[in-house]
Amino acid sequence: MKNDYLHPVSFHLRNFGQYQKLDLNAATAGNLTLLGPNGVGKTTLANAFYPVLIDGSIATPNFNPALSSDAVNNNSTSPRNTTRDKRTFNSMLLGWGTSQYQVRTGYTYMTLASSKRQVTLGIGAHRQTDGKKSATWWFVLDSKDTNNFTCCDDNGLALSKDDFRDANASFGEELQLYDTWQAYRGAVARDIYGFDSGEVLGKLTNAYRLLASPILTSGSARFAPIPDALRIAQEPIDREGIIEPLAKSQQNLNQTLALQHELENGLNRLKRIKKAQFWGNLNRLSDPDGLLPLHTKLATQRDEAQAAITGALAKINRLAEQLDDYQDLRDQADERLADLQTKLYAQDSLEQRRDYLDTQIKDWRSQLEIYQHQLIEKDADEQAVTNYQLKLTDLIQDAKSLQVQQLNPVLVHLNGLSANHIELTQALAEIDNDKVLSSLGHYLTLKQRQLTNYQHLSAAILQTNADVELVIGMEQDMGTAIDTRLTGRLKANVNADLHADNRHIHEAGAAAMNEKVKQLQAQQQTLLTNATDLKTFLKDSDFLKKLQSLQDQLDKAMHRFHDNQHDQELAQVQLKAAQAQLDKLITEIDPNFDPAVADTQIGVLTDERNDLQLDPTLTEQVDQQKNKIRGLEATINNLIRQRGEAEGNSRITEKNLCTKYARFDKSRRTVDN
Missing domain, CATH: 1.20.1270 (Substrate Binding Domain Of Dnak; Chain:A; Domain 2)
Incomplete structure (x- = not known):
């Protein structure tokens, strides 16, 4: 009984691979068996027809066995070229090794027939080893009479696309040419196989690749039962x-x-x-x-x-x-x-x-x-965060205590001493305690220098007054000496002149010294006028010591305060780092992980494993x-x-x-x- 469905009846190659011309007739049911030892080219020959002529794709996967079912699924409808496989459409056409062609045009096609219809599906291609001027065309010939169909000229050379169209122009609409494999696949799927779309045919082609792949008989764990079953069935009938x-x-x-x-x-x-x-x-x-x-x-x-x-x-x-x-x-x-x-x-x-x-x-x-390790780390990180928070709290409290118990009393005392002291009040007018301390230091240095200057002026005045008294005494002593040496009426005039000179000289000297005293006193007055707080330092000799003592207390308190602030900053950094580490760890901990479930799963799996007796x-x-x-x-x-x-x-x-x-x-x- 004849097959009443389209099935392969013949396979043909023209200037393709290792063949100049090859015609193979299929069995009644459309089967074709290739026999021969390994490495003679059975798979290569089969790949020249299947599955490339089914969906028209000349991508690399169509000429190589599927490596895994995942790879097959990924390339099920749109296979792409890769550089991992040895077989490519170019190598299929040009051949390989020493017999490889540099330039070649060739055809691969097969004829399918039923009791009512005959169809020829094929691909023509031109390739060069330099990759230039490549061309591929697909064709479908739906005609029972193919006696005039040809792919080559009289010399056996394959025709170019245009020459192929002209040589077979007598078929008219029965011969359709396509420029892309997607167009070919869509036409074949729709008009030859009766599918809704080319994608369905692509999946069928991919299924063929999977069935023809060695992953069904070796190398894949998910298909391991298949080779074992084949081996068990084969050994008894070796x-x-x-x-x-x-x-x-x-x-x-x-x-x-x-x-x-x-x-x-x-x-x-x-x-x-x-x-x-x-x-x-x-x-x-x-x-x-x-x-x-x-x-x-x-x-x-x-x-x-x-x-x-x-x-x-x-x-x-x-x-x-x-x-x-x-x-x-x-x-x-x-x-x-x-x-x-x-x-x-x-x-x-x-x-x-x-x-x-x-x-x-x-x-x-x-x-x-x-x-469990994450939980331990989390507890440690949380404890570290808590410790740094407590440390920071203690430092803040220490800072408050330092402010209340040391800084504030010193500042209050200083402010109390600044009453009626304009310059001291101005020095203490700063808001920042560091500036207060600095300003107070400048104030005390200035006052100490002013006090020293005033004291130097006072000493100079005292010394000048003493010198005036000495001059006056010298005038008297000189008058006594003149009277003693110049006695008698003959020397009376000389005596009078010498007394006059003596008085004039010493009075002039005393006047000059008194003038100097006035200048020194004027300088003192100017100093007191410009430094209003200086009078207090002059009246109260302990006032400077009090201020210096308060300055020393303020300086020590500020050092302790700065140390506290530094410790606070360090604690803040440590707290921030510990908190960041804790937050990072929390994000790494799986919130859905249940240790009780894990223990249960371990127990169940262990029991199941122990039940598997070998x-x-x-x-x-x-x-x-x-x-x-x-x-x-x-x-x-x-x-x-x-x-x-x-x-x-x-x-x-x-x-x-x-x-x-x-x-x-x-x-x-x-x-x-």
Whole structure:
């Protein structure tokens, strides 16, 4: 019955890959089987048609097996080129190695047919190794008559896109060309396969890639049951273990049945000969020189050959029965091996489950340990924050106490002393205590200097007054000396002149000194006028000491206050750092993590893991069973060999029997004559 649906009927390459021209016809159902050893290019050839001609994508994934189901899903509808894979559309077209083409135009296409329709799907492309002037075109030919369809010129060179269109212009609307694979896929999905969209066809193509991928038979944990099942199913029917001996056994059985049929025909013929011999030679039995002695001899030889054949057949039948028995034992051993392998596979799954559970238990314990460690760190960080807060509170309280108990009393005392002291009041008028201390220091330094200056002026005045008194005394002493030395009327005038000079000189000196005293007193007055607080320092000699003592107390208090402020700033920094570390830790702690749930999960997983009991002897049992099967195979092969030898002997005996029959026939014909 013909297929009534579109199915592949032929596959074609023109100047593509390693082929100048290749035409392959598919089987009735559309199947195409490629046989050959590894590395000869079966997969490469298959990839020239599937799945590239299905959806038209020439992206790299369509020429390479899927590496994982995730990769397949990600590229399900829009595969892209990658540099990880060796096969690309360019390498498929140009070839590779020393036989690679530098410039090439080629085609790959296949023909699908049903009882009502025939469609040709194909791709044409031009490529250069330098990557320049690349072109790709897709085509769909919906026509039952493709005799005039061509991709090459008379010299076998592939046509360019324009030449291809011109050469096949006779098909008209039956031939459609497309410039993009998306347009081709949409048209094929809609008009050929009957899908709603090209994306659906893309997923189907991707499913083909997944089914053709080795991830189903190796390398992927999620598909591990598939290769195991294939391996379990394959081992009992291994070619050397079952298929080849069974084929040999069947061949020998066919030969035995044929021999048995020939022997049965020979026996029937022998019966007819015996009957003819009896009636035909009855009149010559008593003839001494007749056929009876020869007949008797031939009959004896015939009977011996027949007995030998019967014995050979009995031996063959006996060996066949033994072979059947051992085949049954082999089948039972295969079933036992399959059962052990199934258990071993199940045990492998149990080991994988145990490993998975161990991983889960380790993960839960790790999460629990991390969570508990985070809680410990959180408590430590919270305690650190609390300690820094308490320290900061104590420092603030100490600052208040220092202000109240030390700074304020000193400032109050200073303000009290500043009453009626304009300059001191101005010095203490600063709001900032540091400026008050600095201003007070300048004030005291100034006052001390002014007081020293005033005292120096006072000492100078006293000294000058003493000098005036000394001059006056010298004037008197000089007058006495003049009177003593110049006596008498003759010296009276000289005496008077000297007294006048003496008085004039000393009075002038005293006047000059008095003038200096006035100047010094004027300087003192100016100093007192400019420094109004100086009078207090002059009146109260302890006033300066009081202020200096208060300055010293204020300075010490301010140092303690500054130390306190520095400690507060440090505590603020430490508090901020501790709080930041605490906040960061809080964000790292999973708010949804429940340690009770973790403990429960660890307990449940541990119980499940402990319940997975493994049989450590399964591998040894499988090996023993395989050895048993090999022993049975050796016995079966030995029986097959013995049966073959028996059949060979039977054929020799049969040949001898045929010779005896021929001689007997000749004897019978002689009797008949």
